[in-house]
Amino acid sequence: MIRTELKRGTAELAILSVLEQGPLHGYQIGRQIEERSGGALRYTLAALYPLLYRMEHRGWLKAEWETGVNGKRRRCYQLTAKGKKMLAPMRAEWADLFRALRRVAKVTHA
Amino acid sequence: MHDWRRYVRQGFTESAQRHGVDEQVVEELAGHLDDYFTALRLHGVPEAEAMRQVAIRAGDWEELRRGVLKAGREESMNDRVRQLWIPALVTLTLANVVLALLLRAHVPLAFVPAGSYASLCLYVPWILMLPLVGATGSFLARRDAAEGWKVYFVGLFPAVVLGGLFLLVLGFVSIFDRNTARHIALSGVLLGVTGWVVLPAIALLIGVAVEGLFRRSASVTRA
Numbered sequence: 001m002i003r004t005e006l007k008r009g010t011a012e013l014a015i016l017s018v019l020e021q022g023p024l025h026g027y028q029i030g031r032q033i034e035e036r037s038g039g040a041l042r043y044t045l046a047a048l049y050p051l052l053y054r055m056e057h058r059g060w061l062k063a064e065w066e067t068g069v070n071g072k073r074r075r076c077y078q079l080t081a082k083g084k085k086m087l088a089p090m091r092a093e094w095a096d097l098f099r100a101l102r103r104v105a106k107v108t109h110a
Numbered sequence: 111m112h113d114w115r116r117y118v119r120q121g122f123t124e125s126a127q128r129h130g131v132d133e134q135v136v137e138e139l140a141g142h143l144d145d146y147f148t149a150l151r152l153h154g155v156p157e158a159e160a161m162r163q164v165a166i167r168a169g170d171w172e173e174l175r176r177g178v179l180k181a182g183r184e185e186s187m188n189d190r191v192r193q194l195w196i197p198a199l200v201t202l203t204l205a206n207v208v209l210a211l212l213l214r215a216h217v218p219l220a221f222v223p224a225g226s227y228a229s230l231c232l233y234v235p236w237i238l239m240l241p242l243v244g245a246t247g248s249f250l251a252r253r254d255a256a257e258g259w260k261v262y263f264v265g266l267f268p269a270v271v272l273g274g275l276f277l278l279v280l281g282f283v284s285i286f287d288r289n290t291a292r293h294i295a296l297s298g299v300l301l302g303v304t305g306w307v308v309l310p311a312i313a314l315l316i317g318v319a320v321e322g323l324f325r326r327s328a329s330v331t332r333a
Contacts, residue, residue: 027145044169044170045142045168046170046177053181054181075134
């Protein structure tokens, strides 16, 4: 299981990546990240929502209330142009970090 | 049927007497927990276990409350900087650069009504340029979604600073240099304020208003 502090650092990239496919609301974002990471990345509300709000305020995400077919209101997040621009450098940054860690700590793929 | 909003409010209230979290945030978090609980139940998880899982998913309420409030504070601080202070500083700098360029170009600046004791010193070419400065400030502020008083504050910022300087100098002189203060005529102060604060403010306001009109007509055309 990945430690909380470590997971937090990855959350921005994980959120931007799942939203690349299209708009999602908070629960769906969490679920997609969990599914795609095979259950390794699982965020509590305390980890997910403050980050979503910060990313929204930075202009990386745009959120709008939508009413689903079941009549339930959900706040849907989507990537802005600014958010899309952040993805490539962020991915490169993480790739660099993993390469460096592999060299230093001899971390290998499972 | 669970009242998830109540559940969220209760969680926050247990962590702080006055939680101060926006009702829209409560609604959003309640929606998340509702979806999670429904998904667990659909997978055949018994209700009690589903509730336990929901509590785990919610995490630490105090941490969540602090995180949400901090994100909100960051927003208002960032918004203030983007909508107010950066455009205001640009407007102020631009007004001073225009004045410096006019002085450097030896444009005849002063207009002094002949024969008057307390002359009205007007820097006419500068004042004529100020609507452009005000419009620039207004454009920058509105571009970052500033509205109402913020746009006017940004547009008027050079005049606000000059007004502040006048007050500061007058205050300083009247406290520390009583001899000079005795020789300052009220009419002179008023004329100085008119030439350096009031008229520039009017010129800047014209710029803000014209930029607003342009923006409105452009949005009407787009619609």
